[in-house]
Amino acid sequence: MAEAPQQQQQQQEEEEEEEQPSSVEETEADEESEEEAKESVHTTPTRPLLSMRSMSTVDPDDDSPNMIVYRKIEDIVTLIQDEEEGVPIRTVKSFMTKIPSVVTGTDIVQWLMKNLAIEDPAEAMHIGSLIAAQGYFFPISDHVLSLKDDGTFYRFQAPYFWPSNCWEPENTDYAIYLCKRTMQNKTRLELADYEAENLARLQRAFARKWEFIYMQAEAQVKIDRKKDKTERKILDSQERAFWDVHRPVPGCVNTTEMDIRKCRRMKNPLRVKKSVYGLVEEGTQSQSPIHTPSHHCRKGTKEDVEKEILFLNTQIDRHRMKMSKVAESLISYTDQYMDYDQFVTAQEPANPWTSDDPSLWELEASKEPSQQRSFSSENLRFWLAVQDMKRRPQQDVAQRAEDIWAEFLAEGAPSSINLDSHSYERTSQNLKDPGRYSYEDAQDHIYKLMKSDSYTRFLRSNVYQDLLTAKKKPETEQGRRTSLEKFTRSVGKSLTGKRLTGLMQSS
């Protein structure tokens, strides 16, 4: 029974070898299309790998998100190890020993850049790190699975240990592994601190069946000893890399974690967990909560199809607009608002996440009634009123819209704002069916006005300059509250939470 895993692994590798000739034949048949693909690489920036049939062993019907990624990675990993097209994997001589089957990080990065048509080395590093983190290749002298663009040596993982095999190794397997490491008298197999801690913890947890675990570990060691020295080095490192994926170094990301929303749709939710060392568990295992069978499989009942047919019938003759027209509409929208888009054009006034300058949002608070008129504060008040309206519950919006019209826009309005006739017309139309966005156009116009006119005037004004210097006045002088300060406090309170930069941006 203990022989099983090694045999399994050998069998797997033999199977791989058997498969390879046939896949080679397939690629030969595809050579023409491959060459065409390569030609197109020269003329247009297409990526060669896209045109090749997937060589991954992942079942194409397995559509869980991790599997989709594994398939893509396995295509790359298969090609990168190809004798002709791949990286140079060699045995390196070092001191008294030979290091078999390794490749440098730089070689990997170079290969990725060339074969995935990547120009930026950082991007190649990103992809390489992703592949390493999943354990498809690993540094031979480090538990941390990352890629370095230097002479660090890497080795490729055996397909037996690939994550696409859905290993979810139990702690019993991990215990056997750590245990057997302690039995072999080799420096390269010494436990790292965190591994020693893990072993101690497992010994406590499995106190009752430790004898069983110990025996399994001994059996594994016995099998290992029969192997050729070089082969042993390779297999040991691959086994270690496997555990680095499933029992990562503290602080490293566990890449086998799955989104709980997707777990319930795994192909074999009732899967019996298989042992890396071929053990059959005595007694039943308790299922983890994420592996409960799905209560609802994909629908496909007759009723569903009938409903779908009814729906599709309504869609055939639906009104559609031409692509050119909608494209134009989208382009002009982005064009209109790009100037206000912080990620495209840096906005003024300063960004509150970078500047801690509070004077900007005291701007509003500082206006005395007399100053309000000369700096067109009715514009700002209109803008604020519309912002407020947009946040109201749906049933209040219509009333607020009417109020705003009466206050700011109607003939003889008390705080009449200056809108161009076009925006005025638009807004008046919008108000026939008042909604949250009836004033978008007007708000926009007013914002532009404030930005170009009244706000800039204010920044240069004496009032503002005084405000800045007033902040620096010592404590003693604050007893005398000027009307300016009184106004500041009362208006400031009512504006709590609204940052000026928010005020000055159109929404």
Added chain:
Amino acid sequence: MGEMEELRKEMENLKDQITAARKTFQDSTLQEAAAGVTVVGRVQLKTRKTLRGHLAKIYAMHWGTDSTLCVSASQDGKLIVWDTITTNKVNAIPLKSSWVMTCAYAPSGNLVACGGLDNMCSIYNLKGKDGNVKVMRELAAHTGYLSCCRFLSDTEIITSSGDCTCVLWDIETGTQKTVFAGHQGDAMSLGVSPDFKYFISGACDFTAKLWDIREAECRQTFGGHESDINAIGFFPNGNAVITGSDDATCKLYDLRADQELLTYQDSSIMCGVTSLAPSKSGRLLLAGHDDFNVNIWDMLKAERVGVLAGHDNRVSCIGVSSDGMACCTGSWDSFLKIWN
């Protein structure tokens, strides 16, 4: 063969007809039309703030409408309301169930909601009289996990669920007003239109659906993705829909053209899209991926113009504030980051 076979044939036939009908309106492509538009150039955003406090994976975040507060949900069983400028925690709400998958901020700022494996949407009142944040309602009726929720107002909320349906709830009575059924797979994400009349949902049946809230009907369905749609959002003017999928691509669908305009993909992007948000003008699309990065796309030219690399684990959620000034990302590394 059987009736089922016949029905499926009829369905496929209809789908082909629709595809053909859509084709007749393809007099151009968005890329062609945008050929003359000035390039955006490299977009480099910096991390301005890191919000630390969660102790486990963050699954969701949502901005408040004031553009400074946001709420986040983590599997440490907490909902945290953050002041993103000071990085202070305004509220830290302990949840009954730690398997939370979504959270939402009401437009009024008075309420937040969350839900997950408990199949319920829990509404919390942030502005309670005694200052304590308490559960106001527990909306229970879904038979699958709660994947997403969005408030229409303080009295109405829409949820999407692993039971393949979306539901409009009356918060006050705690009852379902409308059930939107039609998806053939888990509904993973939803977005509400700027005018609050429609919402869109993306599901594990690889389609996105546009729903009329008041008429309680599915108006349009969009396909094309090769795997689950995890994220969905409206283009800022409400006329187009953006989706993100496990097939590692994002797509733009126009509502009036009733078809796909663009696909955002790159063979060096291998990991699925978990979340997305358009920038304020709609020119840029920010997409969070399982490979720990956020990719920034020029939406008109379908070119990648930037990458946000700062998280040490999957980016699970992303949001652009309503004033467009900042983007917030949340990750399995337990941190939220503010970028601009």
